[in-house]
Amino acid sequence: MPSLSFRVLGGAAAVCLATTALASAAAADDPGGTVVASGLDSPRHLTVAPNGDLYIAEAGSGGDDCVVLGDDGAPVFENGELLPCGSWDPEEHPDWGEVALGDSGAITRVSHTGSQERVVTGLPSAFLDGAEGLGPSDVSVSGNKLMVTVGLGAPPEARDMMVDLFGDFYSGFATVQQAKMMGDRVDVNQVVDLAAFETANNPHDSVLDTNPNAISADGNGWLLADAGGNDILRLDHQGDLGLVAVLQNEMVDAPPFLGLPPGTQIPMEPVPTSVERGPDGAVYISQLTGFPFPVGGSSIWRVAPDGTITEWATGLTNVTDLTFGPDGSLYAVQLANNGLLSGDLTGSLLRIMEGSDTHEVIATGMFAPYGVAVHHDHAYVTTGTVVPGGGEVVRFDLD
DSSP: OOOTTTTTGSSHHHHHHHHHHHHHHHHHHOOOOOOEEEESEEEEEEETTTTTTTEEEEOOOOOOOOEOOOOTSSSSSTTTOOOTTTSSTTTTTTTTTEEEEEEEEEEEEOTTTTTTEEEEEEEEEETTTTTTTESEEEEEEHHHHHHHEEOOOHHHHEEEHHHHHOGGGGTTTTEEEEEEEEEEEEEEEEEEEEEEHOOOSSTTTTOOOEEEEEEETTTTEEOOOEEEEEEEEEEEESOOEEEEEEEOEEEEEEGGGOOOOTTOEEEEEEOEEEEEEEESSSSEEEEOTTTTTTTOOEEEEEETTTTOOOEEEEEEEEEEEEEEEETOOEHHHHHHHHGGTTTTEEEEEEEOOOOOOOOEEEEEEEEEEEEEETTTTEEEEOTTTTSTTTEEEEEEEEE
């Protein structure tokens, strides 16, 4: 998830996700709708092909390669050897964690006739302290070719560490991959390396971090949202990247549990989670926000053709995706209506009102919703995004 990975899961949000996810799932209201896919492994964004087939990015659940991370994020060693996962005392080292790595990332297709199958498998995946997976985060479809973002949510050097420890397979994190489907055969090739771009350019210069979280078709190329880099990029068919926009930090009130003097403000990263070109030719961006994830602190941003960035809608909370419907309406998903620090991962699907801080609720009571796609008069939302094997896609009527 956008910046809900190495950085965020080292702090209070990790406690919220790891200790309250199942309780939140049990407490969620029935949102209605129709389940059209189930058994998904940490589902993220999704898209609808012209024929009505759904394609869903599954971040996966990691695998058998595992590393212990210490206070500074580096591997913890004992007598020159890697400390085995599960061999340390969490009470003695409360700031340590474990990352399980593997090839469980995938793309699932739900055909317009209702059949469900994984059409791309074996993509990089990591699972962080039993709280959240990262890996494939979005998919764009063009004929028999799928463009897939594979997230990271950490400095590029974290990927280098994975490669050094376990091999070149993990260089697939923080990339865009193309999967070409030819009957029963699928060829997967890397298109562009977002970690290399972040290292060379770092457009939002507060920290080196990359997490390619969303991709959408854009004429003869694609738009990308890097939730770690806090920027929007455009990828062309030659594999070249260009900068579209950089979202800036905001100053917000520090949460009381930090123990800072009343009125103290701290910087909050924007964390763009999704991007799409609107019917008016402008680029629209959804925003999760970084810590402290304030309720009502998320916005929808609009980038005009001349590059001007404006706040298009406000009053949202932890938004993870947006999309336009056939009538030009903009829809967005809130991952946690009460904010991530509440520990309550009950979210909603909204129709966004331009220039407003109040929006129409299409569906609420969903457990950890994440992605949304609209086809004809239906919206499709991924739910259970933090539970490996427990994710679903739910269809809602929009008429």
